[in-house]
Amino acid sequence: MKVMWILDFLPPVFARRLGLSAQASGSWVGSLQAALPAGALELTVCAFSPALTAPCRQVMDGVTYLGLPAGDRPALEQALADEAPDLVQLFGTENDHASWVLELFDPERVLVYIQGLAGPCGEHMADGLPPRFLRRQPLKEALARRTGGLTVRGHRQRFLERGEKERRVLAAARHILGRTDWDRAYCARFAPRAEYHHLPEIMRPVFYQGGWRRESARPHRLFVSQGNVPLKGLHRAIEALPELAARWPDTQLFVAGWPPPDKGPLLRPLLHWLAEYTGYLDSLARRLKVSDRIHYTGVLSAEEMREQFLLAETYLLCSSIENSPNSLGEAMLTGVPCAAAAVGGVPSMLHPGEGELFDPAAPGALARAVAALWADPAAADGMAAAARRRALAVHDPKAVADALLDLYRRLCPGG
Numbered sequence: 001m002k003v004m005w006i007l008d009f010l011p012p013v014f015a016r017r018l019g020l021s022a023q024a025s026g027s028w029v030g031s032l033q034a035a036l037p038a039g040a041l042e043l044t045v046c047a048f049s050p051a052l053t054a055p056c057r058q059v060m061d062g063v064t065y066l067g068l069p070a071g072d073r074p075a076l077e078q079a080l081a082d083e084a085p086d087l088v089q090l091f092g093t094e095n096d097h098a099s100w101v102l103e104l105f106d107p108e109r110v111l112v113y114i115q116g117l118a119g120p121c122g123e124h125m126a127d128g129l130p131p132r133f134l135r136r137q138p139l140k141e142a143l144a145r146r147t148g149g150l151t152v153r154g155h156r157q158r159f160l161e162r163g164e165k166e167r168r169v170l171a172a173a174r175h176i177l178g179r180t181d182w183d184r185a186y187c188a189r190f191a192p193r194a195e196y197h198h199l200p201e202i203m204r205p206v207f208y209q210g211g212w213r214r215e216s217a218r219p220h221r222l223f224v225s226q227g228n229v230p231l232k233g234l235h236r237a238i239e240a241l242p243e244l245a246a247r248w249p250d251t252q253l254f255v256a257g258w259p260p261p262d263k264g265p266l267l268r269p270l271l272h273w274l275a276e277y278t279g280y281l282d283s284l285a286r287r288l289k290v291s292d293r294i295h296y297t298g299v300l301s302a303e304e305m306r307e308q309f310l311l312a313e314t315y316l317l318c319s320s321i322e323n324s325p326n327s328l329g330e331a332m333l334t335g336v337p338c339a340a341a342a343v344g345g346v347p348s349m350l351h352p353g354e355g356e357l358f359d360p361a362a363p364g365a366l367a368r369a370v371a372a373l374w375a376d377p378a379a380a381d382g383m384a385a386a387a388r389r390r391a392l393a394v395h396d397p398k399a400v401a402d403a404l405l406d407l408y409r410r411l412c413p414g415g
Helices: 012-017 027-035 073-083 096-104 118-124 138-146 152-172 181-190 205-209 234-247 268-274 276-287 302-311 326-334 365-375 377-394 397-411
Strands: 002-007 042-049 056-060 063-069 087-091 110-113 175-178 195-198 221-224 252-255 294-296 314-317 338-341 356-358
Touching: 002 073, 012 056, 012 063, 027 397, 042 073, 063 073, 073 096, 087 096, 096 110, 096 152, 110 397, 118 152, 138 152, 138 268, 152 181, 175 181, 181 195, 205 302, 205 326, 221 234, 221 302, 234 252, 234 276, 234 365, 268 276, 302 326, 314 326, 314 365, 326 338, 326 377, 338 365, 338 377, 356 365, 365 377
Parallel strands: 002 042, 002 087, 042 063, 087 110, 110 175, 175 195, 221 252, 221 314, 252 294, 314 338, 338 356
Antiparallel strands: 056 063
């Protein structure tokens, strides 16, 4: 069977072969590819990238890699004709090429894989922030675009525009691959002609080792795996710090990513104005007198991320919306107690009795969820152990790969 995967990023092994930088996201694709048995199918990985100016092709370890310039529809049409796959798996729904695939290839032989859902991300981008962030600011928006950044309103508009493209793709889809009750319900609304198929994700290998131990963790240390985009809700974690610190004076928050830019008190107002969201985080922390409790780690490799899980007493997911955040699955596999916002598909991943779920919009709910774990360490450890047991079963690489191959055979019995 010949299967073509279509991605919106270059896989790291392909990017390095081309002499380009490999992006950190998209690890689930590599994990899935590694789990497929050798010789199970003839795989072509077709990747769009703005770093490319012309199509390119490489064959590595029995896999054909195609690189296409972003926005190049004729190159996609030619690739489909040349490779003649039996089945196409489309990773992601919000890009222009997602619509092209369903126009250029038989929709009955296209499996649309839900990564995130852009429309809801746009709708929830500014949750928990002051209303001023959604007002038009023409000068700031123009400057942000020139420097490669976005205002909060810009982030929201970008995701809402992608959401419109996404809904057109879902309307044309015949087969959808998803992971949560939430994405299934969303697809039922916008993909009425599609059959929904459920398949969990495979996490990065290092997290299956587990290893979290309370005696090795730092007491009252929180870890948030992403904080530079408003959707991830870091402002809510900062708002909860005073309440937690009043009860546990050694409370500390560690955040994966870079700190807000700061060039001293004279330039700080200008930088806060330009770097809108991160500037707000810095101002918020200073106003609440918790700046000394917040530590930014920089961008983390998988091994470094695992080390942060092992050092934390609690992994905190404070996003305004998520489908199936890999960071939560990785935390569950590692065995660290989890507190997570009960939004989108999160309750499909972390069940009651496996961690603390909270409503991120409810005042004080985040702090209460963390406090519940810290006040009863034995119960927290029991929940984390239960979460790890189920995560090992749900994200089992062989089971996921076998289920995907079975689906391929059902969709293309003669392939």
